[in-house]
Amino acid sequence: MGEMIKVTMPKWGLSMVKGTVNDWVVDEGDEVEKGQELVEIETDKIANVLESPGEGVLYRIVAQPGEVLPVSALLGVITQGEVDEAELESYIAEAQAAAAAAAADEAPDPLTINRRLDWEGLTIRYLDSEEGERPLICLHGFGGDKNNWQFNLAALAPNRRVLAPDFPSHGDSTVSAEHSSPLAYAKMVSAMIDQLELGQVDLVGHSMGGLVALLVARESPAKVGALTLLAPAGIGTEINAGYVDGFATANSRNELKALAVQLFADKEMVSRQMVADLLKYKRLDGVEGALVQLAGTLHSGGKQSEDLSSVAQSVPTKIFWGKADEILAVSNCAQLSGVDxxxxxxxxxxxxxxxxxxxKHLT
Amino acid sequence: MSLSESKLLQAYRKMRQIRAFEDRVHDEFATGEIPGFVHLYAGEEASAVGFCMHLNDEDRIASTHRGHGHCIAKGVEINGMMSEIYGRRNGTCAGKGGSMHIADLEKGMMGANGIVGAGPPLICGAGLAAKFRKNGAVAIAFVGDGGSNQGTTLESLNLATVWNLPCIFVAENNGYAESTGSKWSVSCENIADRAAAFGMPGVVVDGHDFFAVYEVAGEAIKRAREGGGPTLIECKLNRYYGHFEGDAQTYRGVDEVKKVKESKDCLMLFSKRVTEQGLLTQAQLDAIDKEVAAEIEASVEHAKSSAKPTAADLMTDVYVSYP
Structure with a gap:
């Protein structure tokens, strides 16, 4: 059995992803040299002739004129020496499978699509990895958005389905003061589970998102499997009310920068871009009013409004808490027994x- | 002018490295594995090598979108370049630049450049720095015939004379600005003729002939190092591939490239001359060809098996603080 050389759909220019096979300039069975013109290929921008990648006999033409195929798809096979038909067939099948797999890799990452669903007349934007079992919904904190999970979603997606919504008055979802409270957000999450037919889900909630997760578990226990809470509100009573109220009304770069650094132990993590994005969000029509109202539901008199420790104790719950947390102090969980x-x-x-x-825990 | 045996071997190796690198990138790009865009330098090797053989790491060059040859000639490491073109994390620029933005300041390579005619202003800065530092360094900008028509190039020619900078402007005239013939688009017979208007020497040289380029380059670089100011040099040469990979080149004559390869190929002319004059043996050249082929093969394997940048890498290398 001699050597076999693949003739594949080339990539030409900057943006070519597929090409149309036009006429073959040589026939099956013709001897060809490296660099000899083989087949005319056309794209939106370019019409050119593909040159032979090697020397031998064009033993088999796989792609027929008129076919539209992705870059790297098998167009034909050049052989050198004796040919074993069975081996040739399996070679072609293998090459086509590899090309199909490569084409699948090129498909847009489902997590890059800014999806929408309607809830009570509002547009809710969310991310969804689409594939996988054991759906996990990621709930952001006060003033955050779905992109706060940038270091988590792609890492988790290979192992399970992950979703991340923007709560009303956050991210790209509709601003509505009327729908801005932890309880309203819990209803939205519950509606999302129904609309997307997710069945039972796990929830991970950060800060206010943790409180929302606890509320979903309390209101709709059948829909919730396990909870993972990251520095959650709703556990204990301590809260940095100055941060919450300050964030709701801050409208300059300097104010936001001074607040954002309180979020991280390593202050260097606050980039110019992060502050610029917060400022852009804070200047959207109606956001400030909605956040002021929302802040009012989170605390009164410097203490958290609601303690849901008993919910955490009744559902499988894991809590992560930063020792250097300046917003919700880790001491909030000091009295919490029976929870990891x-x-x-x-x-x-x-x-x-x-x-x-x-x-690692969420995987 | 005479070159030592080791210099001759070095010149041949560099030209062969560029040719083998470009031929391989031509094949690899077609497979679709290389992101972005590539423009190949094959056919023009004698120009980059003829100039850069005179340079050290203190000297700066600015390149073009067709920059791989200039990088190799200036000493940029080949594995790093191949990885860069493949967009890998261990590339010259951590995989973030790609073909058109390979830069290696430690080697004095200020960068390939996606903007036509952007190199000349850069070397005026590098030339001014060398002048202030009195370190005897020179700065060279390579531009194409298209770049030679840009205002940036013409302004730089003026400035370099006004400030008497140690700069050399090399117009690599391969006959086409993308698909537009230079015979049609360049206003005068030779790009080098424009030098007179800016009060500097202008020289035309056969860019297929390494020895001719090396000699002309040597004179201009020596003059610049000694405070004698800038020079404009036009290398007349040919590119073997299209403007970009996939270019159908319907603007070129039938067998145009084939004829050039048969009669003026810079590697062929070099080999013929050194073997006929008994300066090197064919066996020496064959040995280099073999070594370079293995080196390029290894660089492709290395690049393909190297890791891509991670999402976290997005936030690094955005700003640079110069000391």
């Missing part, structure tokens, strides 16, 4: 600051 609490060397943003530990 792991303290970490980080600030308020465990999912970013200690992503590996959190991801």
């Amino acid at each position: 609490v792991e303290q970490l060397e980080c600030g308020h943003m465990a999912h970013m600051e200690a992503a590996d530990v959190v991801n």
